Every structure is written in structure tokens, then in C-alpha cells.
Amino acid sequence: MALLSVQGIHTAYDRVNVLHDVSLDVEPGKITCILGSNGSGKTTLIRSILGLTPPNQGDIVFEGASLVRLPTHEIIARGIACIPEGRRIFPKMTVEENLRTGAYRLSDSAEITRRAMQVYELFPRLKERRTQLAGTMSGGEQAMVSMGRGLMGKPKMLIIDEPSLGLSPLYVKENFRIIREINGMGITVLLVEQNVRQTLVIAHHGYVLSQGRMAASGTTEELSADAEVQAAYFG
């Protein structure tokens, strides 16, 4: 059974319909990617799942229970974390405090420290910069903070929206390695990425959004071979 199942949702911003009858399944333990050009509705789909812009039709089911109409913090409590588009680190908090917000739902301080140590193992640079204000860091370092913060909650499913946007190729490559590593820890990943080639290499399943509708889906092998996807992204 799918861990997350989006079933025919319609989502609008102030009555402007953005998503039309969108469905998607995220299999447990896998990396599922969402492809689509700018403005096709990828972030809106994520915002719908998180309850930030709830759908006005359709259902979103996580581990068999509906998420629709739950407030965002309760959706997060079900075991979902998100590395949002644009990273959205808290600029006036230190790296360490940023990480602590990611473990906000946890009260065991020893466990929080243990998880922070694991994040520092993954991103040794963050350990050196523990007490630096996150807003003063470089884009690549802020991306690490955002990733680390997303991991602090030990989610069952991690949603990642364009983690490598605006980063240098070196960081982009590093990001893909980390995402694979995160998935290797048993965390299910729902990934939105612009680097289609590399995304199709690490993901298992993929969906293609086009103007707010689901245009194609399948295993990444199938998508790589799909003529339309080829034309849209590799042409």
C-alpha cells in the first residue's frame, strides 16, 4: 500500500484554480519525484499535502488516514517533514537553533542532541558553524541547514522542493548524494527537482505535472524512455 496517496485533488489560490484532478502515490521506502516546468503546480501540490493551501476537492491519505483539513502542525505530527522551496531557514537563529526547530515536536533533549550529532555527521560544515546565524551563511550552507532541519524530526516521509535551486554544480551533486543517503536510512522521499537527468537516476517513480494536471507517470526507466517527457526535458 502507498504511504501517501493523493486522490484527485483540486487546489486554488483565491479562486484561481492551479491543480486540476491531481493524483499521486508515494511508495514506502522509495524516492518518488515530481517533474514539471516552472509554474506547473509542483509547489502547490506540496502545499496541499502540508495543509498550507488545502485542496477544495479530493483526498490526501497518509498511512491510511486522511490529512485533508488537518492543521499543518498535525500533518507534520503524522511523520512528515519538508525541506521547503527556497530553503526558508530562520535567518536570525543559529544553525543549532534552526536544527532544534526541526525537532520541535520532540521534548527529550538527549535525543535532540543525538539527532543533531547525526546531522553534523552528514554535514560536518554545519558542526563548525553551529553558533553562526543562519542568515549570514552562503546559499549552499543554508541548503545544508534546511536539509538538516528536515531530518531532525526523523520523518517517515521527507518532502524536498527544489533543493539545488541556485546552487553551484558541486553542491548540486552533493545534494543528490545526500538525498540518496537519506533514502538509504529508510526515509521515504518525495522530491521536486529541476535537474531532470540526475533526478531520474536516483528516483524510483516519477510524475510529470503540466499546467496543473498530471501529464505522465511511471517508473523512472519508463519516464526516461517516454517520448513526451524526452521532448519536454531533453529536447
Place this chain on the structure above:
Amino acid sequence: MSLDIFSQYLINCLMLGMIYAMVAVGFTLFFGVLDVIQFAHGDVLMAGGFGALVAYAATQAVGIANSWVQLLLMVVSTTVMTAALGALVARFLVLPLRNAPPLNTLLITLMMGMVLREAVRLVYPNGSNPQPFPSLLPHDAWRVGGLDLRVDSLILLVVGLLLIAGLHLLITRSKLGLAIRAVAQDGETARVMGINFNRIVLLTFGLGSAMGALGGVMRGLYYTEITFDVGLLLGVIGFAAAILGGLGNLYGAILGGFLFAVLQAIGAVALPVLLPDFPSAYKDVFAFTVVIVLIGWKPTGLIAEKTSERV
């Protein structure tokens, strides 16, 4: 000026600065988490002051005569009452208007303040006139190096400093403080971190209101008097102090509070000396004029920040 008078001005100035800072902190916290101006804040404090009077009357009615116990009960009840009042204002007036233009929030809280003010005037016995505030602190004075230091003033100053330091620790060290800062810096991302946004907003409004109410009680104890419209001037001064320090910035608000008190003191002491016809009652006019000039000079407050960065 004799040293004695100078020290009296100094203590008075510190005391007022502390009270203003405690009011300004509320404005800045509210603006931090919700980008709104809660103009009933001053009147919530006034209501807290009158609540303390009612609590005092209740202690007398049940025969409690120990002034420390009376004071404790007054402080506890006014803290609880104003925290609840502030949270109710947030819940029923501010949060529902989150997607409306900010001016609507300003207007509705302004009207709420008027309702509180007039309600106290009507309901409290003889509410139109100044009410005596019990002076419950010891009246002894210590003579230190030729100066008379009043114990009650010292207690108020120390308690005020402890409260401000406590608020600082709460905001910077506690989990609630972490959540308040997260909501202030990026409310949507705070929600994505699993923070219950509405709950943190209510707690912040409760915290800011209680802090201001304690400032109001301190003012009552210091002047041994309270009026139904005390919140009007206190609110405007606290708001000015918060703007002066950079709305949304906690330390700016504290600095702004003390700065305003210093300006008042300068207006009261220095100006009559320089301009013989300048009555000291114009100290507020002087202070507000300087604030206007300062804000014209630094429109985003003395501790300037980018608008995206707060608390």
C-alpha cells in the same frame, strides 16, 4: 541641582523607563508574531491594574492583612487576568482578521480599548475619578553616601530588571521562545516545523499582556494611584518606544522605553533651566517631539533591521 534631587530624578527616570519598556515589549512581541498593532494593549494593562485593585479588596474582605501576601495575590491575579484578556483579544479580534488589511486590526483593537476603558469607568465604583492604589511596599529609606534611597523604589527597580531579564531568557533559551522566534521570523515555515501557530500566537499575546500588566501594577505601586484612562498615554508611549527601537525588536523596545523616560526627564529638568518660561508639564511634548525627529531620522527604528528579520 543637589545630588539628592538628582538621584531622585534618576530613580524616577529608571522607574518610568522600566514601565515603558515593559509595555513596549508587548507591542513588539505582537508585531513580531503577527505583524499587527494591538492598540488595546494600554487598556488591557489598565484593566489589569483595576483587576489588581479588586484582588486587593478581596484580600481585605477575607481578612488577609499581610501586605506581602496581598501583593502576591494581586500580582498573580492580574497576571492571569491580563494574560487571558490578551489571548482573548488575539483569538477573537486579531487572528480572525489575519487576512484583512492591517488597518482593520488597528481600528478594531482601538475600539476594543475604548470599550475596556469605558467599561471600567462605568462599572468600577466612582470609576471616573482616580483610584488610590494601595502602597504595599516598605516605606523605609536607606541613607547611602548622603542620598536617600527608598526601599520601595529599589524593590520595584530590581523586580522590573528581573522580569525583563526573565523575558530575555524565555525568548532566547526556552522552547516556547524558540517557537515564538520561529513564528516571528517565518510563520509558514514555523508551521511546517510542526509548531502550532495559533497556540504560539495566543501564548505570545498572553505573555506580552501579562508583562505589560506587571508594568501597570508597578506604576500603581509607585504613584499609589490609578485612573481608568491610564492606558491611553501608557499605550501611546509604549508604542512610541517600540517604534523607536524598531518594531519587532525586543531589545529595541526596551531601549526605546528607557530612552523615552530619559527624554521626559530632560524635558522636565533641563528645559526649564534653559528656557525659563518652559513649564515642566511640557515634558511629554518635548519627548514626543524628539521621538518624531528620531523616527524621521531613522524610520525603521534605532536598531535598524531588514524587514524580514525580527525578534
